[in-house]
Amino acid sequence: MAIPVTQCIIKLHEEHHNLEDYQGGVPRWCSGCGDNAILAAVQRLCRDEDLAPERTVFVSGIGCSSRFPHYMKTYGFHGIHGRAFPIAEGVKMARPDLSVFVNTGDGDCCSIGAAHWIHAIRYNMNMTVILHDNHVYGLTKKQASPTSPMGMKSNTTPRGAVLEALNPLTVTLGVQNVSFVAQGVDWIPDLLYDIIAKAYRHRGFSFVRIIQRCPEFLPKMFEPWLHDPGKTLLLTHANGLTPSAETSRIYKNQREHDPLDIHKAREIASGEDPIPVGILYQNPEVPCYEEVRGAGQPRTAEHIRAGLEAEFDKVTIWPEEGRTQPRAA
Numbered sequence: 260m261a262i263p264v265t266q267c268i269i270k271l272h273e274e275h276h277n278l279e280d281y282q283g284g285v286p287r288w289c290s291g292c293g294d295n296a297i298l299a300a301v302q303r304l305c306r307d308e309d310l311a312p313e314r315t316v317f318v319s320g321i322g323c324s325s326r327f328p329h330y331m332k333t334y335g336f337h338g339i340h341g342r343a344f345p346i347a348e349g350v351k352m353a354r355p356d357l358s359v360f361v362n363t364g365d366g367d368c369c370s371i372g373a374a375h376w377i378h379a380i381r382y383n384m385n386m387t388v389i390l391h392d393n394h395v396y397g398l399t400k401k402q403a404s405p406t407s408p409m410g411m412k413s414n415t416t417p418r419g420a421v422l423e424a425l426n427p428l429t430v431t432l433g434v435q436n437v438s439f440v441a442q443g444v445d446w447i448p449d450l451l452y453d454i455i456a457k458a459y460r461h462r463g464f465s466f467v468r469i470i471q472r473c474p475e476f477l478p479k480m481f482e483p484w485l486h487d488p489g490k491t492l493l494l495t496h497a498n499g500l501t502p503s504a505e506t507s508r509i510y511k512n513q514r515e516h517d518p519l520d521i522h523k524a525r526e527i528a529s530g531e532d533p534i535p536v537g538i539l540y541q542n543p544e545v546p547c548y549e550e551v552r553g554a555g556q557p558r559t560a561e562h563i564r565a566g567l568e569a570e571f572d573k574v575t576i577w578p579e580e581g582r583t584q585p586r587a588a
C-alpha cells in the first residue's frame with residue numbers, strides 16, 4: 260500500500276534533530292565563561308551533522324570544563340581527574356561506531372593527565388578532543404596550571420609563575436602518529452564552529468586547543484587579544500579554513516598555511532602572540548588503533564569466556580605434576 264505524502268513529510272521531520280535534542284542540564288558555569296561558547300558550538304555541530312544522541316558520547320575528567328557531558332543530552336561519562344582519555348579509548352575500542360568526544364581542561368590534560376594525553380595521540384583513535392585552555396585551575400579556585408604564562412599570579416604562585424608555560428600544540432605535534440591539530444579562541448564563534456567541525460570530520464585523534472576565558476579568576480588575561488584583531492593570526496587554506504568575507508574584514512592578519520606541512524605547523528604552533536587560529540596540521544593517512552586492532556567485532560558470551568580461559572591458562576600452575584599447561588584432552 261502506498262504511504263500518503265503527508266506521512267512521508269512528518270517522518271522526515273521526526274528524523275532530523277534540532278538544537279534542543281542536544282541540550283542537557285542548564286550550565287552552571289559563570290556568566291562570560293568561555294565554556295559556554297564551546298558548548299554552543301558543539302551543540303550546533305551535533306545538530307548540523309545530525310548525530311544520533313544515543314550514538315554519541317562525551318567523556319571528560321574533572322574541572323569546570325569537565326562538566327561538559329552534563330550539558331549534552333547524549334551519553335556521557337564525567338570521569339576522574341586526568342583520566343578522560345583511557346575512558347574514551349575504552350568506549351571506542353568496544354564501540355568504534357560511536358561518535359566520541361573528549362572535553363578536558365589544561366590541568367586535567369596537561370598536568371595530571373599528561374601521560375594519558377601523550378599515548379592517546381600515538382594511538383590515534385578516532386575521537387574529537389577539545390582542550391579548554393583557560394591557563395588556570397578553575398574548579399579548585401585559581402591554582403597555576405602547566406599552561407599558565409610566566410609571571411602569572413595565582414594561589415600557588417603568589418609572586419608569579421616562575422616557569423615558562425607548556426605549549427599543548429607543540430607537544431601534540433611532537434608525538435608519533437599525530438594526525439590533527441587545530442587552535443581556536445572562544446570569542447570568535449564562527450571560526451570556533453568551523454574548527455570543531457573540521458576536527459569532527461577528521462578520521463583519527465583530532466586535537467583542538469581552545470583558548471578559553473575564565474572571567475572569574477583571570478578577568479584580564481585575554482583582553483589585549485579581544486581588543487586588537489591584529490593579534491590573531493588566521494590560518495587559511497583550501498584544505499584548512501576558508502574564512503567568510505565578514506571574518507576576513509575584521510581579522511586581516513592572515514597566513515596561508517597548508518595543514519599537510521608539519522614543519523611549518525610546528526613553527527606556527529610555537530608562536531603565541533599573535534595567537535594562531537585555524538588548522539595547523541592534518542594527515543588523514545595515519546592509521547587508527549581501533550582499526551589496526553579490529554575493534555568492535557561482535558563477541559558472544561562464549562567468545563569472552565573462551566578468551567578469558569585462554570588467558571588464565573597461561574598463568575595457571577596445575578597442582579598435579581607441577582604442570583603449567585592443561586592436560587591434553
Ligand SMILES: Cc1ncc(C[n+]2csc(CCOP(=O)(O)OP(=O)(O)O)c2C)c(N)n1
Pocket residue numbers: 321322323324325340363364365366367368371391393395396397398399404
Ligand atoms: C586526583 C585528583 N587530584 C586533584 C583533584 C582536584 N582538582 C579537581 S579539578 C582540578 C583542576 C581543574 O583544572 P582544569 O583541568 O584546568 O579545569 P578547569 O576547572 O579550569 O576547567 C583539580 C586539581 C582531583 N579532583 N582529583
Ligand code: SF4
Pocket residue numbers: 287288289291292293294323324393397398472473474475476
Ligand atoms: S571559574 Fe572560570 S572556568 Fe570555572 S566556570 Fe567560572 S569562569 Fe568558567
